[in-house]
Amino acid sequence: MQPIFPLFRLPENVIVHVLQYMDPKQLLIISLVSTKSKNLVTSLGLRARNVYIYISREISLPVAIEGYIFALKFYDDSNIQNELLSVDITLPVDALLLFVNEAIKSSTPFNFSDWLDHIKSVFCYAKPPNIKFYRGCERFEIQSLKEAIGNVDFLHVDSEVTDVYNKEVLKHFNAPNKLYLGRNPFDETCEIQLHSLSKTSK
Amino acid sequence: MTSPASSSEVKYLIESSEGNTFDVSGAALRQSNTFNAMFLNIGADGPIPFTDYNEATLKKVFEYCEHSVNEENYSGPKHQDDLSKWDLNFFNEMDQKMFIDVINASNFLDIERLTSYCCERIARMLRGKNTQEMIKVITLPTAEELEAKQKVEEKKAAAAKKVAEKAAETAEKTETLEELPVQQLVQTTRNKLTRKYLSFSNE
Structure with missing residues (x-):
């Protein structure tokens, strides 16, 4: 049987004191319990240094906070046969703690956007996040990703991402502060243009 | 000390x-x-x-x-x-x-x-x-428990409203009853006056 302890009936300064003995992963878990716990964790003023979003056939969200890093993983349905089955990221989803594969559930259903907003607000991260696309990311609809993530600071598209998807990424996330493309998705167009230019010059 | x-x-x-x-x-x-x-x-x-x-x-x-x-x-x-x-x-x-x-x-x-x-x-x-x-x-009520609690509160509020309505109804009835003696008084006075008038007219 779980021991019961009425934490939230203690004075707020005592609760904050208790929270100061917890690591960011525990704080994230307790912040999901209620609005009060979320506000108390936020009041600690812990600041995430960086928030990255890695999109492959799953989405990973590593968060670095004052020398501590934890990462959440979403849509890790590796048992499903069809790898490219498209995913609706507007639906509620549980998070998995990367490396330990421990599920983290919110007390009310969260979709990916809610998770991202929650982490950004609890760990005082106001900047646009950094986003990296890898092979397999094509199962996520780009418009929904844009709506969930908003503007990005750093955009990275790996060379193994298809040209069609790559162009869609560039169309939607069109104003990053930094951009890295594994390869130029417009290569083919350039070649055609060069080819037609050379033909006309002849 | x-x-x-x-x-x-x-x-x-x-x-x-x-x-x-x-x-x-x-x-x-x-x-x-x-x-x-x-x-x-x-x-x-x-x-x-x-x-x-x-x-x-x-x-x-x-x-x-x-x-x-x-x-x-x-x-x-x-x-x-x-x-x-x-x-x-x-x-x-x-x-x-x-x-x-x-x-x-x-x-x-x-x-x-x-x-x-x-x-x-x-x-x-x-x-x-x-x-x-x-x-x-940490014994926080869950969403379901909160919902159940809210339902109980709503029931309590509805019951309290009913009691208040009944009390108001009773008060209204009491007011009507309190008015009766006044009407009776008026009637009695009227009867007395009529009798006096009749006795005067007989004289």
């Missing part, structure tokens, strides 16, 4: 919520920042009233303070694993109610060392729990 020559031997009288008093050494009491701020400079005539807390709780808190008088100056919290046998016994022999009372009293008295140890102990208790377990452990 007694005041022997050496300040470390000074004993203060503490008054609990039951109105009982007991002695605490000045050295132990000085671990309380609240005491330091409130009484140390101005002194205290008679017992110091900490009447929000019962005797058992205050005695437990000051037992800790008396014990840690000779410990080196407080420099941040100790890890629970580093607690002495005495400290461990001190915490382990408390039931949960006493533990909560001790945290509250220690927080009010602002005894840094004791409050920190208590808080770390709670944090350790919550370590490794997921959200659902955390909800159970």
Whole structure:
């Protein structure tokens, strides 16, 4: 049987004191319990240094906070046969703690956007996040990703991402502060243009 | 308050919520920042009233303070694993109610060392729990329980409304009843006057 302890009936300064003995992963878990716990964790003023979003056939969200890093993983349905089955990221989803594969559930259903907003607000991260696309990311609809993530600071598209998807990424996330493309998705167009230019010059 | 020559031997009288008093050494009491701020400079005539807390709780808190008088100056919290046998016994022999009372009293008295140890102990208790377990452990009502509670509240409000309506209805009826004697009075007066008029006309 779980021991019961009425934490939230203690004075707020005592609760904050208790929270100061917890690591960011525990704080994230307790912040999901209620609005009060979320506000108390936020009041600690812990600041995430960086928030990255890695999109492959799953989405990973590593968060670095004052020398501590934890990462959440979403849509890790590796048992499903069809790898490219498209995913609706507007639906509620549980998070998995990367490396330990421990599920983290919110007390009310969260979709990916809610998770991202929650982490950004609890760990005082106001900047646009950094986003990296890898092979397999094509199962996520780009418009929904844009709506969930908003503007990005750093955009990275790996060379193994298809040209069609790559162009869609560039169309939607069109104003990053930094951009890295594994390869130029417009290569083919350039070649055609060069080819037609050379033909006309002849 | 007694005041022997050496300040470390000074004993203060503490008054609990039951109105009982007991002695605490000045050295132990000085671990309380609240005491330091409130009484140390101005002194205290008679017992110091900490009447929000019962005797058992205050005695437990000051037992800790008396014990840690000779410990080196407080420099941040100790890890629970580093607690002495005495400290461990001190915490382990408390039931949960006493533990909560001790945290509250220690927080009010602002005894840094004791409050920190208590808080770390709670944090350790919550370590490794997921959200659902955390909800159970810290006894927060779940969404379903809140909904059920809300339904009960709504039922209560509806019942209270019915009672109020009934009361208003009864009051209305009472008012009508109260009006009756007045009407009867008017009628009686009217009858009397008619009889008088008739007797006059007969004369």
